[in-house]
Amino acid sequence: MIYLDVIPPFEITLYLLVIVLFLLTGFLNLKDLKKIRQDKWTPQDSVALILRMFFYAFLLNLMLTLAIDAGLLLLAAARFPASLQRVLSFTLTPLELSFGMLVATGVMYGLAKWQEWYDLIDAEY
Secondary structure (H helix, E strand, C coil): CCHHHHCCHHHHHHHHHHHHHHHHHHHHHHHHHHHHCCCCCCHHHHHHHHHHHHHHHHHHHHHHHHHHHHHHHHHHHHHCHHHHHHHHHHHHHHHHHHHHHHHHHHHHHHHHHHCCCCHHHHCCC
């Protein structure tokens, strides 16, 4: 709960909204793929599909956080150049969190891709 003091509620809402939407899409996709490939589907395929959704959710979160923080920095530089240092420290923590989560899920996604977990998911119908 330390991050609640540092990250503004807007960015927490952004994280939750994007992650929930990607997970909802992943679970709906999972349900359809299980139905289509019921004879070959394994729990490993389910984990791989949800892992992919987490990776894309954190990638979108990083891009949105970068855009928002760049806008805040440009606004602070244009209006109040003296407060740029304060705004910079305010924007770095969400970027570090987003980048850290992207790297963590990216490593897991890369390992799963290397182990060929996505062959059944990416196969043509």
